[in-house]
Amino acid sequence: MGRVVVTGMGIISAIGNNLDENYLSLHQGKSGIDKAIHFESVYTASLPFGEVKLSNEELKKSLNLLGEKGYTRTSLLSIKAFEEAIQAAGLTAEDLSSFDTCLISASTVGGMCLTDQLYEDANMQSEGSEYLDAYGCAAHTIQLIERFGIRGFTDTINTACSSSANSIMLGARLIQAGRAKRVIVGGVDCLAKYTVNGFNALKILSESPSKPFDENRDGLNLGEAAAYLVLEAEEITFGKKIYACVAGYGNANDAHHPSAMSDDAVGAIASMRQALTSAGIGPEQIGYINAHGTGTPNNDQVELEGIKNIFGTKLPPYNSTKAYTGHTLGAAGAVEAIFSILFLNHGEICAGLNVEIPLDANFPPSSSLRENVKLDYVLSNSFGFGGNCTSLVLGKYL
Structure with a gap:
């Protein structure tokens, strides 16, 4: 296959x-x-x-x-x-x-x-x-x-x-x-x-x-x-234009709270790790993370801790495109997958918006447009109520 x-x-x-x-x-x-x-x-x-x-x-x-x-x-x-x-x-x-x-x-x-x-x-x-x-x-x-x-x-x-x-x-x-x-x-x-x-x-x-x-x-x-x-x-797909490949995916549930993620990011860490394993790649091969990034106190703190758990001190550029579209709920995962694929195809990362004081000064989100970026894989996170966490690895088609 x-x-x-x-x-x-x-x-x-x-x-x-x-x-x-x-x-x-x-x-x-x-x-x-x-x-x-x-x-x-x-x-x-x-x-x-x-x-x-x-x-x-x-x-x-x-x-x-x-x-x-x-x-x-x-x-x-x-x-x-x-x-x-x-x-x-x-x-x-x-x-x-x-x-x-x-x-x-x-x-x-x-x-x-x-x-x-x-x-x-x-x-x-x-x-x-x-x-x-x-x-x-x-x-x-x-x-x-x-x-x-x-x-x-x-x-x-x-x-x-x-x-x-x-x-x-x-x-x-x-x-x-x-x-x-x-x-x-x-x-x-x-x-x-x-x-x-x-x-x-x-x-x-x-x-x-x-x-x-x-x-x-x-x-x-x-x-x-x-x-x-x-x-x-x-x-x-012979002869067709191919935008990207779905390289990997992971889904987990932290079963912590009806509307909040667990403070120790159990579900987020598990979904990201599963996605990387499914793709057969290491964290160092991810060139950008399109974070779930809702702008709520709970989500952003937990998600960033989960990302640091996976990537250590070598975080790739990350930000949240919800600052552009708002949180589109059931559409968000597909919206952000498409945005991630656009970045793969254009070799760029959009500016993160509205960040004045980064949540973690040592690992700030990407805040300006980056062009001519080498991107082979991007990670897109989508975390739902009830702790249902899904991560997708999208890869450049070569």
Whole structure:
């Protein structure tokens, strides 16, 4: 069995409506954190968000869905990114309908982005809205299946903020096990009252742009995004552009707390170590770490301790791209995997934003754009509620 390679990528986030726009924002150090325009909440006046700049109507127009019923913002974002990914990979209708093609998507919010409408429907305060079939976590996946004629194995993962990293891991494993030749993986989440109110109750939302790995970090900014990657078995990709390979992965759970990581970073250390072992490389071969880096007091301290445990005093450049997009929850793992692959392909590392006083002065995050960097492997971390920790090793295709 050959390698698992990436032949297509698609993304929409607060810093761009497609792959090229996202790369340009990263290259220019341009954050998407700002006041929300489309999201309606009592907190939009006081909290910044990483909001996609397109309205639902603009998304529908771009997807030729004007007049169609039952599409939540979650579904619209997922279709937008999915279409870009499969077009980049050159997948045909025959490819998509093959039983050798699988789809593993991820989401935490799903159709619960329509919190008010869900309440009205559930309490029979409406006559039954167009969204009755759209509230579940897997609703967007079902709409992708129906729209693109997918007949192979499909699944929807919800392991909180590690969800789409786990979709990438599962997709790679299906290919390596010979269960599939091609798996489209990724995830989506949009801004929702459900999550904003929940994170606000945890007292971990910042009133300013987040400061990952800064001594004075005070919380995260919620964002929305969708990101998908086309994974294929190397032997079926003759003539195709290959962006990277999924070299390794690791998943562990520290089972410490419903919403916080253990202080001794058990899960984080285990997932990173497993990923390196799976890739068959040593820590010294990692050229960059795209950290989970939420900007919360607990996560950044624990993650940095875990990184130092693995890499010792020879830490590679690291930072968190959530300062650009906000924390996109179930989409974050796929978003940051795509960013990591962009860095591999362009030989650069984006500037880490908003760090004034590094959490550890001896090991500060990378804070300025680095160009002409030799990158063979990058490590991308995604850590979720309940201590579900996933790390991916993405490698340059040679």
